[in-house]
Amino acid sequence: MDKNTKIAFLLIALIVIFYPYFMPKQQTPVSEERTAPAKAVGETLLRDNVSEEVAPDFNAPLTAAGQADHGPALAFVAQKAVDIKIETDLFKAVISTKNGAVRSWKTKNYKSRVDTTKLVELVKQGTENLLSEIHLSDSIELKDIIYETDKEDILLSGAGETADLTLSCRDAEGNLLYTKKFRFYSDKYSFDLAIDTTPVFDRLRQEKAVVMKWPNGVNFTEVSDNGKNTNREEYYRATYAKTADDLEEYDDNDDQEVLSNGILWAATRSKYFEVFMAAEGENFSGFSNYPAHDKPEAHYTSMGFSVGFDKNTDPVKKMLVYFGPMDYEIFKSYGKQFDLTMNWGWDIVKPFSLAIYWTLKFLHNYISNYGLVIIILSLLVNTIVLPFTLKSYKSQAEMKKIQPELKIIKEKYKTDMQKQQQATMELYKKHKVNPFGTCLPTLLPMPILYGMFIVFGATIEFRNADFMLWINDLSLPEIMFTLPFSVPLYGANVGLLPIIMGATMFFQMKDTMGADPNQKMMMWFMPVFMVVLFNNLSSGLILYYTVGNFYRIVQQKLTIKPEPATAVKK
Numbered sequence: 001m002d003k004n005t006k007i008a009f010l011l012i013a014l015i016v017i018f019y020p021y022f023m024p025k026q027q028t029p030v031s032e033e034r035t036a037p038a039k040a041v042g043e044t045l046l047r048d049n050v051s052e053e054v055a056p057d058f059n060a061p062l063t064a065a066g067q068a069d070h071g072p073a074l075a076f077v078a079q080k081a082v083d084i085k086i087e088t089d090l091f092k093a094v095i096s097t098k099n100g101a102v103r104s105w106k107t108k109n110y111k112s113r114v115d116t117t118k119l120v121e122l123v124k125q126g127t128e129n130l131l132s133e134i135h136l137s138d139s140i141e142l143k144d145i146i147y148e149t150d151k152e153d154i155l156l157s158g159a160g161e162t163a164d165l166t167l168s169c170r171d172a173e174g175n176l177l178y179t180k181k182f183r184f185y186s187d188k189y190s191f192d193l194a195i196d197t198t199p200v201f202d203r204l205r206q207e208k209a210v211v212m213k214w215p216n217g218v219n220f221t222e223v224s225d226n227g228k229n230t231n232r233e234e235y236y237r238a239t240y241a242k243t244a245d246d247l248e249e250y251d252d253n254d255d256q257e258v259l260s261n262g263i264l265w266a267a268t269r270s271k272y273f274e275v276f277m278a279a280e281g282e283n284f285s286g287f288s289n290y291p292a293h294d295k296p297e298a299h300y301t302s303m304g305f306s307v308g309f310d311k312n313t314d315p316v317k318k319m320l321v322y323f324g325p326m327d328y329e330i331f332k333s334y335g336k337q338f339d340l341t342m343n344w345g346w347d348i349v350k351p352f353s354l355a356i357y358w359t360l361k362f363l364h365n366y367i368s369n370y371g372l373v374i375i376i377l378s379l380l381v382n383t384i385v386l387p388f389t390l391k392s393y394k395s396q397a398e399m400k401k402i403q404p405e406l407k408i409i410k411e412k413y414k415t416d417m418q419k420q421q422q423a424t425m426e427l428y429k430k431h432k433v434n435p436f437g438t439c440l441p442t443l444l445p446m447p448i449l450y451g452m453f454i455v456f457g458a459t460i461e462f463r464n465a466d467f468m469l470w471i472n473d474l475s476l477p478e479i480m481f482t483l484p485f486s487v488p489l490y491g492a493n494v495g496l497l498p499i500i501m502g503a504t505m506f507f508q509m510k511d512t513m514g515a516d517p518n519q520k521m522m523m524w525f526m527p528v529f530m531v532v533l534f535n536n537l538s539s540g541l542i543l544y545y546t547v548g549n550f551y552r553i554v555q556q557k558l559t560i561k562p563e564p565a566t567a568v569k570k
Contacts, residue, residue, distance in 0.1 A: 081146045088156040088186045097147045100167045100180045101128035105323055120221045122273055124301050127216035137205040145169050161186035189324030194316055201315040208286050208308035210317045217302035218270040236271040239303040240341050241287040247340050250289045259287040268302045272460045274326050280318040285310040325460045345454045352451035371467030378547035398433045456540040474540035490532045497542045502531035504549035
């Protein structure tokens with residue numbers, strides 16, 4: 001086989017062999033809870049899609065933690081917790097007066113995998129996040145609070161609109177202890193949060209006086225109706241802590257770690273969605289990750305984390321909370337380096353990934369169908385590398401012409417490798433043949449192809465991006481029908497695009513290799529191997545590769561074929 005084929009085969013084999021070792025280990029799944037029945041039609045817009053698990057007993061009065069080991073208890077006004085509904089142009093959320101916790105968060109621009117008529121839910125059913133704890137110097141912890149609210153529901157629409165929500169913590173006599181203040185924006189996934197501890201500031205302990213917890217991560221959104229994760233979401237699960245000098249990343253295999261001082265922001269992500277807590281003014285004084293292996297249920301969520309503020313001199317602790325899609329442009333707009341949590345591949349590949357991303361975004365400004373955008377990009381990239389490809393064909397033709405002479409040299413000096421190499425180099429020099437001339441066109445598209453793999457696999461723009469017919473999500477493998485059994489490596493799903501890709505690859509190789517009997521096995525094996533390899537990858541990537549195959553077939557038909565090698569007399 002020629003060097004071109006050898007290198008391609010070697011690179012593909014290395015990717016298949018070593019790719020699993022660079023991915024986090026998948027957790028053993030546990031049974032997912034059944035989704036609660038849908039609410040009756042006719043409820044208000046704000047109250048649709050609210051988490052429907054059985055509510056805890058909100059009637060029981062709550063007291064501050066610490067009755068056993070944390071000193072005297074502090075009694076609060078007994079009241080029933082209520083849900084506050086917030087709706088903006090971008091999301092619909094539910095915040096409970098119990099703990100001031102986020103109980104539901106649905107983004108309006110992204111649909112559920114189970115039912116595309118419903119919005120995607122980013123909070124796992126029955127869980128709560130954004131829990132606050134105030135630690136006093138007399139060993140009292142103010143947590144598990146039912147707050148007093150100054151709003152019932154909030155509805156925001158139109159650019160630049162804002163609304164404030166204040167949750168007040170009061171003791172049994174009605175004295176204000178602290179407030180949890182939110183500011184929501186009509187056109188942002190983020191909101192501002194301020195914990196005002198002025199009434200109890202003198203009683204705050206010095207270290208980690210105010211602690212904020214996001215214990216249950218981000219709900220997995222790629223789980224299908226049969227409970228399987230359709231988009232390799234568990235491989236992207238990670239938690240982060242950003243300091244001025246470094247970004248700490250924790251995956252499924254990491255134990256709990258505690259960082260102190262200078263924490264700018266903390267985050268946890270699934271494949272397409274992420275939550276950030278970014279300190280405003282003074283930095284967080286502490287950070288702790290929640291290990292995934294300690295939470296079997298974390299198979300269906302990303303990992304959680306907590307951050308804390310020391311007492312310092314300011315009784316008002318401010319932060320920005322972002323909860324929404326992993327959108328590169330949105331992340332960059334905050335100027336806080338949120339984009340560092342996005343995976344663009346190895347450093348050598350990152351420029352290609354970003355170039356591909358921006359090109360796709362640019363083309364999408366003029367062409368609404370991302371499938372057509374991918375086709376145009378594939379044609380564009382193959383046109384750019386065309387001069388190198390033609391040079392490769394020329395090198396192949398030149399190499400074929402001197403094959404008989406190379407064979408003679410190998411036979412003549414088969415026991416003397418040094419003379420064989422010397423004679424071979426003299427032959428190359430005589431015919432002005434570059435033996436590496438076929439390598440560059442093979443290696444040049446590789447970082448581009450890997451960049452495409454990164455972009456199609458991890459950028460939210462392709463989630464639910466429709467192309468045509470049954471190809472209605474370019475981020476997922478294309479499924480024409482499903483077999484009643486699973487084939488090793490290939491799986492049970494059968495896609496048409498991978499088969500077309502394999503067929504076009506076969507005809508392309510047939511035109512290139514001709515009737516060479518030494519290449520015949522590779523001509524059959526490689527297309528089948530690529531169909532198996534690509535069958536479970538995103539349909540957007542396969543579409544890109546298939547269009548490239550068609551391009552190269554036409555290109556080869558229009559290119560003058562090299563003359564067959566002539567026999568050389570001894």
